[in-house]
Amino acid sequence: MWKFIVRRLFVTFPQIVILSVIIFILAQMMPGDALTGLIDPNIDPAAIEEQRERLGLNNPWYVQYSDWVKGVVQGDLGQSFRYKMPVSDLIEQRMINTFWLSLLTLIFTYAMAIPLGIISGRWNDTWLDRAITGYTYIGFAAPLFITALLMVWVFGFHFGWFPTGGSVAPGLTPGTFEYFISKLQHLLLPAFSMAVITTVSTVQYLRSEIIDTKQKDFIVTARAKGAPESRVYNRHIFRNSLLPIAAFFGYEISGLIGGSIFIESIFSFPGMGQLFLDSVLLRDYSVVTSVVLIFGIAAILGALLSDIILSIVDPRIRIK
Amino acid sequence: ACSGDSDDGQSEGTDSGSDSGDSAEADDEGESDSESELYSIDDFNQIKTNEGEAIDGGTLTFGLVSDTAFEGTLNWNFYSGDPDAQILDWFDEALLTWDENYVYTNDGAATYEISEDGHVFTFTIGDNVNWHDGEPVTAEDWLFAHEVIGHPDYDGPRYGSDFTNIEGMEEYHAGEADTISGIKVIDDKTLEITYIQATPSLVTGSIWTYPLAKHIFGDMEVAEMSASPEVRENPIGFGPFKVESIVPGESVTMVKNEDYWRGEPNLDGVTVKVINPNVVVQELESGGVDTVSAFQVDQYPDNADMSNVEYLGRIDRSYSYIGFKLGTWDKENGEVVTDPEAKMADVNLRKAMWHAVDNTTVGERFYNGLRWNATTLIPPSHPEFHDDSNAGVSYDPEAAKQLLDEAGYVDVDGDNFRENPDGEELVINFASMSGGEVAEPLAQYYIQAWEQVGLNVQLLDGRLQEFNSFYDRVGQNGDDDPAVDIYSAAWGVGIDVDPRGLYGRDAIFNFSRYSSDKNDELLAAGVSEDAFELENRQKVYNEWQQFMIDEVPVFPTLYRSELVPVNNRVHNYYIGDGTNMYRYDIAVTQEEPIVAE
Amino acid sequence: MNKVNADVQASDQVRSPSGFSILWREIVRDKVALISLILLILTCMFVYGISLFLDQGEIVKVDLFAIHEPPNDQFILGTDYGGRDVFGQLIIGTRNSLSIGILVTLISGTVGILLGLISGYFGGHIDNAAMRLVDFFMVLPTLMIVIVFVTIVSDYSIWSFSLIMSAFLWMGIARLIRSKALQERELDYVQASKTLGSSNFKIMFAQVLPNLSSIIIVTMTLNLAANIGIESGLSFLGFGFPESTPSLGTLISYARNPQTLEFRWWIWLPAAILILILMLAINNVGQALKRATDARQRRG
Amino acid sequence: MAFLEVKDLQIYFPIKGGVFNRTVGHIKAVDGVSFSLEQGKTYGLVGESGSGKSTTGRAIIGLENVTSGQILFEGKDITSMKSKTKDLRKDIQMIFQDPYSSLNPKKRVLDIIAEPLRNFEMHSKQEEKKKVQDLLELVGLSPESILKYPHQFSGGQRQRIGVARALALKPKLIIADEPVSALDVSVQAQVLNFMREIQDQLNLTYLLISHDLGIIKHMCDHIGIMYKGRYVEEGTKEEIFTKPHHIYSKRLVAAIPDINPRMREKQYRYRQEVQEEYNSSYNDYFDHEGLAYSLQSISDTHKVALPKRG
Amino acid sequence: MSNKLLEIKNLSTSFRIGDDYYAAVDDVTLTLNKNEVLGIVGESGSGKSALAFSIMRLHNRAKIEGSILLNDQDIVDMSAANLNKLRGDDMAMIFQDPLTALNPLMEIGEQISEALLLHNPRMTQKQRKQRVIELLNLVGIPRPEFVYEQFPHELSGGMRQRVVIAIAISNKPELLIADEPTTALDVTIQAQILDLIRKLKEEMNAGIILITHDLGVVAEMADRVAVMYAGQIVEIAEVHTLFENPLHPYTKSLLNSVPTEGQDKLHVIQGIVPSLKNLPRKGCRFASRIPWIDASVHEENPVLHEVKPGHFVRCSCHTHFYFSEESKEAEKNGIS
């Protein structure tokens, strides 16, 4: 097991290095830099140039890169130009929000996907199944942002059930119960909006997995033992069909990252996705590179996690 | 401060297709639907009408409209983004206030006197002006602000010509001096600053009026100040409200500063929270916020009858313009080099292009009259200097055609596009910035309008340029992209009207790269000691406005207005300057905002 | 009886194994899929046909006097904030979005199929390397790279856009084809071809590839459904095509503006519905094809 | 000079493992196998599943990399892939086990049978078609079948198509890896009969791989028995079936069910005896790793894996 | 009478193909006694498995007609709940492919003990485990405690088949159906498994239906043999009778196509088994495969005739059957 993880990490490490180089070069290729935004006749261009020099923005990318790597190795992701604070602090703030958002999204996703997938797979080709597959097709076709916008409109403003922006109501003291409740309230709608879309693939996957498992020989064996239908489904079919879903879990992370950019921007939710988009637009390179790197690492770790989960739950590929 | 201003207006106000296409006057009747009304900024107040009885206390919610989180650099000496400034306004303020003509007055936290020769300013800070922690605001603090900004390690954007105009500042900045020779602390509350050049600009915004609390920042490394908790988490000021808590990037809660020097504020507190531009209207309707930092004028026609708010309005200190590339930037010497051979070098061509566009209609159709035809390069937000009598260049496509014909721009190959006087094909590349919702049809409109007079104008790369690449290519770093022939942009004008920063020979932001001796002369005259005399200065600038109309290195297209909706429960709210109202005056009539019907 | 008698007519249900006819039969049998297919073909014919007669320049022409017209006689679907005819934009936008979808599907499909086939067929180190490459592309920050592309490439056209998007969309199909090719190469007919002296190249493309054809058709169809909406997300973030190149995404993303979303449905709703219908239709066809390739799920 | 001679053939498959996925061991699929074939005869290779029969066959035709050892065909070394010249490749062909998967379902019979022709010989379309039709007739299928697809044939017919393909290049040696084990008894008979017929006609040599001793007995002249990658016994049909010497061979022979129900009891008892012998004398026949010893000749044609005497 | 365990009367099992039902098992009638092994042989697709699945009622979408009486209880009309009580208890089945018949994600022990749990709910966990170990011992698996916790993929094919058998016999069924239990296995292992079944039969006194296409296996194991062709039973007889005196042309052909000593040329049955869809629904189904026998000798709608006590044959064409020398000639001609 450990050997396996170590081996995966060995493969992962160069991936991360190449990833960081690529994003660094890309960041440099973008027109403008963090100081471009300061179009102000009252600001002396010389002062800007001075700052640019001081921040090393005029160095070739590899020099900047090596400086950055030197920092990263020492755990210093650099300084955000825009926020005037260490990138690591900034990311820490945002990451917590995104973490909870993703977690809740995942919970919603699975809470919806598993029952729907099971119903759809067990009673396939009934009207219930058709309704569920219909939903999955529509969910597959509907752009995330339209769904989210409509959610804000309907549940945020029309019904006024949920707050429509931010991560917490102003003025609450962290740690108090109100703070916690407020946080949760702010998470519900974005998480649900995202889950409505992310559920789709899991439902479809689970459905076909169940239909597949239903035809397996060992199911006949179970029936031949005299197992009633309920037991055949609960003990044999669901268990076997849910395993691949468990392995899917890690890969969901990549999807969440992509989705968070839309959701956070629509809900003005200060998380990593929003930070990423802002930093790209404002050329806050140290933040961009760090965020992308973290996204990349999260995706890589997600894939690793999937492999590990699969190797734990599936005895056929269990690694000692 | 002036700033590059992306054209962020959206067009929502609709005008239905009225009869013919060339009418400049709006047609309110016809087949138009309910939204086709025209508005005028003159119909708006700058100060909220008060209805009902104000209560004691209450809290106001201020919507900070932004699609990004605010940076949280909550100190005037370090901030760089507008959202931070919006927050700062509530809890910190400048020592000097100004009137509606942007001239410093003596009713602020400090007063000033000018020496005979206009070089030495003596400031006196009011005795009851104290920081939120009770420490008095001192001359020492004011000096300290200058020392920090001038420090070589300073990482904010403030250091510039305003500072280099102080005696001894450059030596200090270069590290050659330990102190700034031009600034003297006379006593606890009195400061004296000597400026190298005495200009009328000094009293219209060129003085740094934000002290920095030395008792707090005094022991800190300059480089670390902007990231310190004293800026980000527990910011301090001496304004009417005190910061109580901050949710980074999202919201700030403030309570009243009972010790405020003007007196105890009416409100108990203020909550500033970021709201997405997409939900401004909904937040206002539902009472989620009392007022907002910005309201896009194109949303106004659809929401003009929102029942729970009153709209305040004023003329914005900005204008949109179209510029012609006439030269390049010489990095070595830091000055504009005008190229007489440039594609757009023919003034008739430029003027014809101005004649060709119908800005009145653009303003009416895209902005329902809340932006309107611009005539000169000094907007009416500066009533003292804007030349009302100058009508600029009118929409007249026939005149445009004639000008072009005379200048030799005629269609020789019959493709309906004019060739240049040498008979070569003339394709004009137009750079326009993306961002504003209406940006694209607007650019498209201009191209069509020019096509009408036979000019082949093409959008650079066939699309709008993203903010950063736009300014990169237009030459904000001095590297002008030769592919750009004309561009459309906007300038926010500083409270000081002096246009040198935008049109001076040594201004990198003079993107058209136009220069001439006459221009230099006029601009210099505008800030000479003579110009202390208002009439002289007006004369100079009127002449300059006309000169720019004649030369057309750029031409202004639209003037703008600013609208702010305010919940009806709010009293004494105001926008703009010189209203004689202050934030501590603001009050509310009930605990909760009024909700729209 | 002096005749070779062994050659028996195996069965009456002699059907071409081309797979295509099976696919076709499945679609015909499935009413929803059939209707979807007809709808799709009609849409394509209509959109591509009519856009030959439409002048894109005319449609995207700004008309200051026709801004935000609701649907009327002159403008069937009203106008947008530039006074431009929404219906015309819808037609051209659909064409553009379809073209993008098709292009992206084809380009990413080709790359994916080639890499997957090579990787699966040869296995071993080649496979290993190829799969690491796939892994790597999976973690690349697609959005950022696309944004950079949009800002630095001066020729931002349907072609270049499709190319860059394809660079991030070939991995799924590569994986699928690889796993199928891995299975396929173990089959005796591949071994047989080797013993018969066919080159690897020949075996891969002439022998293995045809056997993957139905699965390729199915995935490509389903991918097409996904790829049609691909630029709408980017348009939403402000990195879509210029408005002079209308697309469904551009039209939908006008809904970003709250005023448009709430008061001017005619600008974005038809596009949103159209994209939904297109994706559903293609998806329906794809799902029917999928059932056809999976004998156990085949209907009837 | 033997027609085909396999000398001390070893084929190892690496086992990957460890942190770096390095090769940590080997599966000795074939471990020191030597035998030779006579032209025109059928040589049978039997053994239980996984004993390395297929691997041996596949190595001869070049589908498997040889770890060490030598394969000589008509005196020429064809051990490595490269040494297999075009002509040599034509001389050795293979019939596969599964008539369903060994024919590409997407190809017409014409393309299937013409594949080797196209690779090695240049023919016009007409010639090619003629040749294919001739081949079809040879294997007893109607020439009209060329435009049909494999799934339109029964298992036995498919296997004939496979044979026709193998015959297209007029090979001298055919390796038949379980050619009938996927077929029903009645169809099996069809294919086996036919294989014998063309052998006589075309002077073919077969290397017949099977685990069905009934078939081996029916078809082969010489038989080799494999166990865990090694030979345990080799001899003529009579020697193997009437006087199996190695305990494993005995066990294998005893395991064949007898078709005569009256022999049931006898067979059962015989099997018990062999089992007892197997249990008691296991160590005499297998080394400490449970592998067979190297072959010792006990007669001209009969060899048995026994520990070296003395 | 009391010796009769299973009685099948006019059983037909039909599958839906397209819009019609086609009978894969067509009008099968047979009986099985206690402590008897009934062998069923036939080519692939002749309906052997379909018959077995019908007896267990394991088809989910087939139409079953006729009656199946197990200890005089009719299985065909039985409710699902009652059926579940029977399955795995009174009747059990061994499947053809041991590689797929076990749940890959469940421990061996759990899979066996599930069968116990379902029918002996009062057994404690401990008792069950003990019984599982016993069973594993019984089917000859070494180190049962260890295997108990293993997963299917960790066992060889032969081992897995033993596990499948252990599951089947866990509740001492009266009826055991073994559908090609050794087809996937090596000869040596086949011999062991057959020994095991034989031993179990003796111990349990069960009736066994042994389905196979290997005539050798039948010869070794069965007391009586039924030969199936195209969904029908064409001949049933006591094993010695059938092997020594086969009557139906199909049985004869089958026996002749097995390679035996001294046989130079194996017998070949012409043609192929007709597929379900194009079965001749009328007349002798084997007629097309013996074209040299005149059509008139086949019965219109042949039924099983009892030609001797206990020896049943369908269609009287057997009285005219001879192996066609002509056909052999034809094949030779075809080659030359």
Ligand SMILES: Nc1ncnc2c1ncn2[C@@H]1O[C@H](COP(=O)(O)OP(=O)(O)OP(=O)(O)O)[C@@H](O)[C@H]1O
């Ligand atoms: N490509 C391979 N990689 C690793 N091991 C292999 C490979 N091919 C075969 N083996 C192993 O080599 C051994 C011999 O396999 P081979 O297929 O030759 O046996 P066989 O006697 O033909 O068996 P069967 O009767 O099942 O066909 C087996 O243990 C098998 O697992």
Ligand SMILES: Nc1ncnc2c1ncn2[C@@H]1O[C@H](COP(=O)(O)OP(=O)(O)OP(=O)(O)O)[C@@H](O)[C@H]1O
């Ligand atoms: N679920 C089903 N749906 C449709 N047809 C089926 C189904 N199961 C079996 N058949 C058909 O019924 C016929 C009998 O099949 P069955 O599996 O009983 O044959 P078998 O004698 O067991 O063959 P084998 O020896 O290959 O196992 C075949 O033609 C088969 O195609």
Ligand SMILES: [Mg+2]
């Ligand atoms: Mg083999």
Ligand SMILES: [Mg+2]
């Ligand atoms: Mg069967």
